[in-house]
Amino acid sequence: MQIILGITGGIAAYKAAELARLLVNRGHRIRCVLTEAGARFITPLTLSSLTGEPCYGANPDQGEWRANPSIEHIELARWADLVAVVPATANILGKAANGLADDLLSTVLLATRAPVLWAPAMNTGMWEHPAVQANLVRLRSFGHAVVEPGEGALACGEEGSGKLAEVASIAEAIQAQGTPKLRSLRDRQVLITAGPTREDLDPVRILTNRSTGTMGIELARAFRDVGARVHLVLGGEAPAPWGVETTRVHSAQQMLEACLARWANSDGLVGAAAVADQRPERPSPEKVKKGEGPETLVLVRTPDILAQLSSVRRPDQWVLGFAAESEHHLEHAMAKLKKKGLDAVLVNDIQGGRGFGAQASTLTPLTAQGPHPPLGPQSKDQLARAVVQWWAQRLEVRPE
Ligand code: CTP
Numbered sequence: 001m002q003i004i005l006g007i008t009g010g011i012a013a014y015k016a017a018e019l020a021r022l023l024v025n026r027g028h029r030i031r032c033v034l035t036e037a038g039a040r041f042i043t044p045l046t047l048s049s050l051t052g053e054p055c056y057g058a059n060p061d062q063g064e065w066r067a068n069p070s071i072e073h074i075e076l077a078r079w080a081d082l083v084a085v086v087p088a089t090a091n092i093l094g095k096a097a098n099g100l101a102d103d104l105l106s107t108v109l110l111a112t113r114a115p116v117l118w119a120p121a122m123n124t125g126m127w128e129h130p131a132v133q134a135n136l137v138r139l140r141s142f143g144h145a146v147v148e149p150g151e152g153a154l155a156c157g158e159e160g161s162g163k164l165a166e167v168a169s170i171a172e173a174i175q176a177q178g179t180p181k182l183r184s185l186r187d188r189q190v191l192i193t194a195g196p197t198r199e200d201l202d203p204v205r206i207l208t209n210r211s212t213g214t215m216g217i218e219l220a221r222a223f224r225d226v227g228a229r230v231h232l233v234l235g236g237e238a239p240a241p242w243g244v245e246t247t248r249v250h251s252a253q254q255m256l257e258a259c260l261a262r263w264a265n266s267d268g269l270v271g272a273a274a275v276a277d278q279r280p281e282r283p284s285p286e287k288v289k290k291g292e293g294p295e296t297l298v299l300v301r302t303p304d305i306l307a308q309l310s311s312v313r314r315p316d317q318w319v320l321g322f323a324a325e326s327e328h329h330l331e332h333a334m335a336k337l338k339k340k341g342l343d344a345v346l347v348n349d350i351q352g353g354r355g356f357g358a359q360a361s362t363l364t365p366l367t368a369q370g371p372h373p374p375l376g377p378q379s380k381d382q383l384a385r386a387v388v389q390w391w392a393q394r395l396e397v398r399p400e
Helices: 013-025 044-051 073-079 090-097 104-111 124-128 130-141 167-178 214-225 252-263 305-311 329-340 380-397
Strands: 002-007 029-034 082-088 116-120 150-153 159-163 189-194 229-234 245-248 268-271 278-280 299-301 318-325 344-349 360-367 375-379
Touching: 002 013, 002 073, 002 104, 013 029, 013 044, 013 082, 013 167, 029 044, 029 073, 029 104, 073 104, 082 090, 082 104, 082 167, 090 104, 090 116, 090 130, 116 130, 116 167, 124 130, 124 159, 167 214, 189 214, 189 252, 214 229, 214 268, 214 380, 229 252, 252 305, 268 305, 305 318, 305 329, 318 329, 329 344, 329 360, 344 380, 360 380, 375 380
Parallel strands: 002 029, 002 082, 082 116, 189 229, 189 268, 229 245, 268 318, 318 344
Antiparallel strands: 150 159, 278 299, 344 360, 360 375
16 A cells, blocks of 8 residues: 555654654555644654655645655645555644645645544543544544554553553554445444363363464455454453454353344354363362362363354354364365354364464355365464455345
8 A cells, every 4th residue: 555644743652753654664655744743742853764655744845854845735646546644643633624725734635635534632631522523423424544543551641531542553544544445345344253261171271273363364354354244252362453443252052142142143154163062061260279179071062163153153144164184175164164053164284283373374265156266375464354255255145
């Protein structure tokens, strides 16, 4: 993407440098536009050095550091695939909400047709002021996205909301805002299970597996980016992605209950979790002592979440599952597809340690008609995007 990063006057302006670097590392082109106040907090030299692109100034006729004086606000506005303002002061929010344009950044914001994203940062009193909140409502009504500030110690010495959101979250929001939306998934509710489940043996011991949850989390991001409303039911410790409603669960039973609670309101389900297939028959409420415990651990089956949700689905709901196989991949996966009543299975070849925690993976989509061309090998974030594109295409032609 070609991104214009607007930087306005606030102490959090230094974090814009970190954001610019992160976005450049992810392959985006970044051109920074500093307001006059922004330029008091961070230098154009820092930004142009980090981005390898010129940094633009407050007024079209101002500033010796404008690398290309011939460029106009219209050209910049056209160049952008997305305009992000990080940090955004109450002042720039007010100007943009009311169509005022008296410097380069506010003019670009008015002239651009690209998506716009705001990451505000200010004193708590200013953030909570009805004028600022009303401006945000207005900006959202234009289709702009807002990455809400967090709470914490502010530079003004106060404690409260108004602290710039985490740089990583802003980068995710930029990715989401800049990704083209897919008709078959836009505003659709997608339920995703991810991560390992854990079954208690006693208060300190658990049965679990090596799943990192990465694939399910990347799928949640990929569905979010194309416009779906994602609800992630997540086991394990991995952090939840930005902009995805998440329910944390421990055991398979909890994962099932969290999914059942949302299934009726969902358009589709992706079962990416590595659900423990067994649990101890009688977990001990107290820590089991050496020598006192049973020699044999008696295990019973956990519920099959995918199969249970699939068995109660409406005809308009779709269900995708995963199959990790080390031999006879397609035969085993086809048996799972039929047994669990799935629309498609993404088959993962885990022979020789591939799969769990691997850097590059391959998935072969399988439907009742047979296997489709494999996706990958690629990193899990790219693979998740490929899965979403593949499935969205199938949804386009799927009878309702
Ligand atoms: N799954 C589930 N609930 C379970 C077990 C699995 O929802 N209790 C889902 C997984 O999220 C995945 C698919 O079912 O989408 C995998 O099916 P499973 O039959 O467990 O296959 P494998 O994990 O490949 O294991 P096995 O080959 O041992 O059956």
